[in-house]
Amino acid sequence: MLTDLLLQAALLGGLYTLFALGQSLMFGVMRLTNTAHGDFIVLGAFGGIAGLVLLGASGEAVIVVSIALLPLAFGFGWALQRYVLNGTLGRDPLPSLVVTFGLAIVIQNLLLELFSADPRSIETGGFNTRSLALGGDTAVGALPLVILVLAVAATAGLQWLFSSTAIGRSFRAVSDDREVAELMGLHAGKVYALATGIAFVLVALAGLLQAMRTTVSPADGPLLLLFAFEAVIIGGMGSFWGTLAGGMLLGLAQQVGFRLDPGWGIWAGHLVFLAVLVLRPQGLFPKTR
Amino acid sequence: MTLLSTHGLQAFYGDAQALFGIDFELRPGELVAIIGANGAGKSTFLKCLTGLVKAPRDAVRFKGEPIGGLPPGQIVRRGLALVPEGRRLFPSLSVEENLLMGATVGRQGPWNLRRLYALFPILQERRKNPGTALSGGQQQMVAIGRALMGNPEVLLCDELSLGLAPIVIREIYNAMPGITAEGMTVVIVEQDVATAQRVSSRLYCFQEGRVSLSGASASVTREQISRAYFGV
Numbered sequence: 001m002l003t004d005l006l007l008q009a010a011l012l013g014g015l016y017t018l019f020a021l022g023q024s025l026m027f028g029v030m031r032l033t034n035t036a037h038g039d040f041i042v043l044g045a046f047g048g049i050a051g052l053v054l055l056g057a058s059g060e061a062v063i064v065v066s067i068a069l070l071p072l073a074f075g076f077g078w079a080l081q082r083y084v085l086n087g088t089l090g091r092d093p094l095p096s097l098v099v100t101f102g103l104a105i106v107i108q109n110l111l112l113e114l115f116s117a118d119p120r121s122i123e124t125g126g127f128n129t130r131s132l133a134l135g136g137d138t139a140v141g142a143l144p145l146v147i148l149v150l151a152v153a154a155t156a157g158l159q160w161l162f163s164s165t166a167i168g169r170s171f172r173a174v175s176d177d178r179e180v181a182e183l184m185g186l187h188a189g190k191v192y193a194l195a196t197g198i199a200f201v202l203v204a205l206a207g208l209l210q211a212m213r214t215t216v217s218p219a220d221g222p223l224l225l226l227f228a229f230e231a232v233i234i235g236g237m238g239s240f241w242g243t244l245a246g247g248m249l250l251g252l253a254q255q256v257g258f259r260l261d262p263g264w265g266i267w268a269g270h271l272v273f274l275a276v277l278v279l280r281p282q283g284l285f286p287k288t289r
Numbered sequence: 290m291t292l293l294s295t296h297g298l299q300a301f302y303g304d305a306q307a308l309f310g311i312d313f314e315l316r317p318g319e320l321v322a323i324i325g326a327n328g329a330g331k332s333t334f335l336k337c338l339t340g341l342v343k344a345p346r347d348a349v350r351f352k353g354e355p356i357g358g359l360p361p362g363q364i365v366r367r368g369l370a371l372v373p374e375g376r377r378l379f380p381s382l383s384v385e386e387n388l389l390m391g392a393t394v395g396r397q398g399p400w401n402l403r404r405l406y407a408l409f410p411i412l413q414e415r416r417k418n419p420g421t422a423l424s425g426g427q428q429q430m431v432a433i434g435r436a437l438m439g440n441p442e443v444l445l446c447d448e449l450s451l452g453l454a455p456i457v458i459r460e461i462y463n464a465m466p467g468i469t470a471e472g473m474t475v476v477i478v479e480q481d482v483a484t485a486q487r488v489s490s491r492l493y494c495f496q497e498g499r500v501s502l503s504g505a506s507a508s509v510t511r512e513q514i515s516r517a518y519f520g521v
Contacts, residue, residue, distance in 0.1 A: 169386050170393070176379040182361045183339060183371055185394035185439070287381070 004138050005255055011140065013251025014148030015213070017244045018206040019224055020231035021154055022199035028162075028238040028287075029171045029195040030089060032096050036104035038225030040200065043107050044073060044207025045216040049120050059125040066208050070201050077200025082193040089192070104221060111218035119215035128212055147209050154202060155244045161198075162240070171195055230273040236283025245284055249276075291350075292317045292474055293338070293369070293443055298348040298357075300330075300337050307333040307342075309498040315443065320465065320475045322485035322506065325495035326518055331478040332374050334495070335445050339371040340364045351443075366394050370441035374448045374478075376432040378420035385416040387431050391438030398440025399471050405434045408467050426457035433461075437468065444468065446477045450484065462488050482514060496520055 019041060026032050034040070051065035088096040130142040162168035173181040174188045182188055210216055210224070227250065235246025250269050257268025276283065293315040300308040308330045315321055323331050336342040337357070338349060344357035356364055365371075370391075378387050388402060406413035409430040415423060420431055429449055436444055450458040458481070465488055469475055479485035485492060486506045494502035494517035502509065502517030 166389075169382060169390065172381045172386075173379045173390050176381050177377055179341065179361075180373060180377045180379070181390070183341070183365060183373065184390045184435070185362045185365045186390075187362055 007140060009252035009255040010248060011144035011148050012255060013248035014151035016227050016231045016250050017151040017155060017247030018147065018202065018209065019228040020243050020247055021158060021240065022202040023228045024232045024240060024243040025158060025195055025199045027232065029175050030192050032085060032089065035097055035100040035225065036107060037228055038223065039104045039107040039221030040203045041207040041210065041224050042111065042216050042218065042221045044204035045211035046111055046115055048122055048208045048211060052122060057123050062122060062124055069204050069208065073200040073204035074197040078193045078197035081196035082189060086189045086192055108218050108221060115218065117217055119217040121215045122208065122211040124212050143213055155240050158240045230269065233283055234273060234276045236286035238287035239285045242283060242285030290316060293351050295349050298337060298344060300333050300342050300344060307498055311500055313493065315474060315476060317474055318472055319491065320469055320489050322489035322492040323476065323478045323495060324482050324485045324492060329495040330498040331495050332447055335371060335447050335478060338445060339369060365439060368396065368442035370436040370439050370444055372432045372436045372446040374451065376428045378428055378431055380419065380421045382420055383417055384412055384420050384431055387420045388434050388438050391435035394439040396440040400437045400440050405437060408464055409434060425453050426461060429453065429461055443474045443476065446475065448478055448480060450479065450481050458484065494518060
């Protein structure tokens with residue numbers, strides 16, 4: 001019973017981690033709060049759905065579309081940062097909030113116009129209902145397990161990129177002191193664009209998996225943003241393992257809530273988020289240096 | 290032959306004018322000091338040279354080309370590196386990572402990690418530590434090393450001695466011959482007049498955004514300097 005609870009919490013937490021990592025990356029590198037984050041996840045999901053409409057639905061098509069969407073998302077994120085969001089950065093956080101809020105409205109209405117308000121999903125040829133028996137009466141869904149593995153791998157990958165590569169070094173340098181980083185010959189605008197490109201690969205991945213696991217509709221964005229935001233805040237800004245922990249804690253809180261009463265799950269997640277904000281506003285694992 | 294020069298350089302912070310027509314000249318291999326009171330415009334002058342403060346294109350010339358107001362990244366690629374006031378190491382980078390950031394410009398030359406660790410052995414010992422965990426003097430070594438890693442032709446040092454104990458200041462300046470021996474041209478901005486006069490071949494004194502005195506460091510007298518410093 002308890003094992004099952006923890007297992008389900010981890011699986012849900014993996015999904016929330018994937019929602020949150022892109023946000024965590026963008027906030028860590030350029031202090032940019034992207035209020036359209038959830039809508040971009042939904043946009044990624046509909047990008048996959050549109051691709052499958054073109055190619056026809058089959059197991060191979062799902063794989064082809066998924067792989068093709070990721071570099072597209074990178075280019076989209078890169079260009080969005082370079083030509084739109086860089087212009088909003090500065091001491092004042094308001095311009096970036098207003099612009100991304102505006103983008104959220106544009107995306108929601110564009111998707112509503114193109115795809116109607118019907119919930120849609122990506123058909124994975126039965127993979128989303130397959131499960132693995134773990135002995136006793138415990139079983140895990142194959143798709144949630146894949147999501148969890150991808151979430152942990154993405155977290156470890158981002159942490160490695162940040163701490164052990166020249167790209168990560170430039171991310172940290174522009175985040176620490178943009179002026180001095182430019183004195184070293186870095187072009188901060190291009191570094192930011194690279195960070196957002198990587199963040200959008202994760203955003204597209206999260207969108208695809210969300211559409212495989214359940215359904216998406218054009219108005220889903222704000223709720224997904226909220227989950228992502230809660231995971232980042234609970235974990236502590238600027239730490240990817242913290243984001244993973246935040247996603248897991250949010251997943252656990254929601255699973256406990258769901259077991260108490262099916263209507264309480266999301267609400268229990270919000271309560272834990274509020275409790276962390278009150279008791280430990282810097283989050284569980286804030287960047288220490 | 291002139292390596293770097295400014296011609297009637299004026300600079301502004303918003304509406305406030307900080308520099309009122311600076312004429313400055315730097316020849317290859319020199320170590321030139323700029324002295325002057327707080328607010329005389331010394332740091333602003335270095336920021337104009339490196340692109341951090343806007344300057345008219347023709348007011349700054351480097352190797353015969355106008356470079357005033359170019360983006361900082363382009364100026365450092367041409368070989369003009371700044372050791373900024375207050376050191377400004379990247380707090381989330383280790384000592385070695387801070388040094389490697391300086392090599393981002395990709396210029397070839399004698400300076401690399403190995404040479405730098407030979408110049409400042411303590412940095413090799415502490416290369417895994419966060420830059421900001423070091424003492425002030427060691428942080429200054431990292432800041433100098435970071436600029437050297439870009440193999441500049443001109444090294445501009447802003448207030449190396451700021452907040453450091455006299456013995457540490459001496460240690461830092463003792464490293465200067467090891468830097469200039471390769472033919473590096475150096476400009477130091479320095480509050481400590483005695484140190485500035487001792488280590489430099491020529492000096493400029495700034496007062497309220499103007500050059501109030503310039504000449505060979507060995508030949509200017511204390512009286513001339515105090516007149517140029519305070520305008521009395």
